[in-house]
Amino acid sequence: MLPGRKMRIMGSVFCAWMAILLFVSLAAAQGQWYRGNTHTHTAFSDGDAAPSVVVRWYKEHGYNFVVITDHDRYTPIDQGDFYASNLTADFGQPGKFLVIGGEEVTDKVHLNAINVRESIKPQGGTDPVDIMNRNARAIRAAGGLPQVNHPNWHWRVNADQLIAATEVKHFELFNAGRDCNNSGGGGAPSTEEMWDRVLSSGRVLYGLASDDTHSLFGEFSMWQADPGRGWIVVKAAQLSAPALVAAIDRGDFYASNGVELVDYEQSDQEIRLELPPDKRHEVRYRTYFIGRDGQVLKRDDSLKPTYRFRGDELYVRARVEASNGTMAWTQPVFLGNK
Ligand SMILES: [Zn+2]
Ligand SMILES: [Zn+2]
Structure with missing residues (x-):
């Protein structure tokens, strides 16, 4: 708009x-x-x-x-x-x-x-x-x-x-x-x-x-x-x-x-996000965890999207899409390097 x-x-x-x-x-x-x-x-x-x-x-x-x-x-x-x-x-x-x-x-x-x-x-x-x-x-x-x-x-x-x-x-x-x-x-x-x-x-x-x-x-x-x-x-x-x-x-x-994260954490095992509930505007979220060649590894529609590493992804990053069209992008986690 x-x-x-x-x-x-x-x-x-x-x-x-x-x-x-x-x-x-x-x-x-x-x-x-x-x-x-x-x-x-x-x-x-x-x-x-x-x-x-x-x-x-x-x-x-x-x-x-x-x-x-x-x-x-x-x-x-x-x-x-x-x-x-x-x-x-x-x-x-x-x-x-x-x-x-x-x-x-x-x-x-x-x-x-x-x-x-x-x-x-x-x-x-x-x-x-x-x-x-x-x-x-x-x-x-x-x-x-x-x-x-x-x-x-x-x-x-x-x-x-x-x-x-x-x-x-x-x-x-x-x-x-x-x-x-x-x-x-x-x-x-x-x-x-x-x-x-x-x-x-x-x-x-x-x-x-x-x-x-x-x-x-x-x-x-x-x-x-x-x-x-x-x-x-x-x-x-x-x-x-x-x-x-x-x-x-x-x-x-x-x-x-436009999308604000409440929190983002990563460990050797997984990536965890937390998204803000917004009852006033009834914003909803869809989170995609993305890996090699842009492949979608997982879609998570919750307010606490989580991805557990398999080990062969090369890298994993997250894109959060809000129902109002805005987004947030987390940085890639390279498995084995970080
Ligand atoms: Zn400029
Ligand atoms: Zn310029």
Whole structure:
């Protein structure tokens, strides 16, 4: 559905409810769950709002952190007059709200640099694989975490190239931008089909969801890139950039465009999820446990979906589908490797 005023109001209520749910239900788990957006533009590139306005939106809508990723520039996150009047003392404090520095390195393939403090020039390359590897290496060298963005945007990256780009461990499974073609089409696979192809090759790749925020103002339109539509929820020891980035690097997070998990646990034996009952909207869920070649290993319609490993699956991940059309994706568990 298109974003509109009613949806924005509903979204705000939904976000507030999710924030309460997160803090109440997950605080007791080992580590804490922190919700954030890793792909955010401001007026310092082609976004329409000052960084302080963008940051404030996330802070006020149930998020714990946001990564500012303007095109080909590092937007300072802790200095400058645009922050002075807006950043309050709780920004960056453990347990409050965190702004993480970053950049969208805008080469022929776009890669986000998460948690860098300097601009990284696009490194170029001979083909998409070379471009991904060279930029990922430069981002790592600057202390950041590389994330390949929107592979189906202008159909820039395919599954074989992702398999070959071995410097890359993270990609956008869901980018809320309307021109990112997450669902594939015309013979091209969806980003989720690409993901299973990469995982089936035995290569670890983690999938993120993000807003790719550009718009906080302007007329309502399906082509606006509004906030609040794709995010990750990270299980980390504390709300600090090093802890969050280390957890994302390990795959200790799930991606969502609307479904919130009460809990997620994995052991050597099984994966266990817990989903929130929602009597008000009568939301129901269907969870698919997925393995090699995208094969559905089990469907579970309960609020506590569980999958017990057989041992020969190669990997297992879960996709939770809500009756309102939104989803959550957990990260692959490679049997024998994790
Ligand atoms: Zn991009
Ligand atoms: Zn972007």
